[in-house]
Amino acid sequence: MAKEELPGVLILDIGGTQGVLENLAALLKKHFHLITMKEFLENKEEMSKKIQSVFVFECRPTIDRELLESLPNLKVIGNSGVGVDHLDLKMISSFGVKVTNTPHAVADPTADIGMALMLASARRLVEGCQIAVSPDTKHFAVDWLGVEVTRATLGIIGMGSIGYKVAQRARAFNMRILYHNRNRRRKEEEEAVGAHYCEKMEDLLQQSDFVMLIVNLTPETHRLIGKKELSLMKPTATLINISRGAVIDQDALVEALQSKVIRAAALDVTYPEPLPRDHPLLKLNNIIITPHIGTATVQAIHMMAEEAIANILAVLNGQPIPSEVFPK
């Protein structure tokens, strides 16, 4: 089919290296007439009529009313990633436009990052790397002992598909697994990973050696973990966040880490991202911060794009939509 006959997709803010861009573009071009933001802005009148879908890569770019008003034939926004907190779902839906996401592609790589952060923080891996390359060669491992993950208690807050994948992995470390979630998992699912349900989040916080946050960011989970919750945790416990930065009250976390209310934290997400270079979290030595890399793998980027494309095509062809996100 000629490029012009394919449905138009506007590609929003593809960052990264040329290689990533080219691979994604090639994938999208199989199904769509690909229109970049630059092309759209240069020839708005002609392009706006062609665009039936928007492909959002990375969770950062947002879609404002002005853009929606300029796309009369837009039917769907295909988000590449599971979190849609950067999109105003109600406003988008008022334009009759659907939103989709990619929960399947993100689950394994994000669970891996959760495990990686837990292990790295437990065994003080980043400090170890710094010591290994420092000019001072007189170091004694006994001066910076870590803690063990094996047989420790892991509390998972948010037991969706990523949470469940974390539980599967944690089972291989013989961890005791607690979880708190809006809905309790089926008995067979709990038994398969040996997870125990805590109806009250407080119980999980009090008992866990590692607390991992894997909830969506919603008004209900905004600053879910603050001063009170941190004070319920064990002084030997570690907080890991692979969801969204705003799930934690960062000022309260700074205080808790400075005064050793908890042992350590490991964050793949913060607010804002990146943190300003003078942020107090960056000055602490009992924290590890990675720059939102839960899905930053060659495989995940490809799978997320495929999942997003399948969603977009389903909307355009009037077929059942694999992963639609609805405004609450």
Ligand SMILES: O=C(O)[C@H](O)CO
């Ligand atoms: O929401 C997600 O899937 C990840 O955070 C990637 O942005």
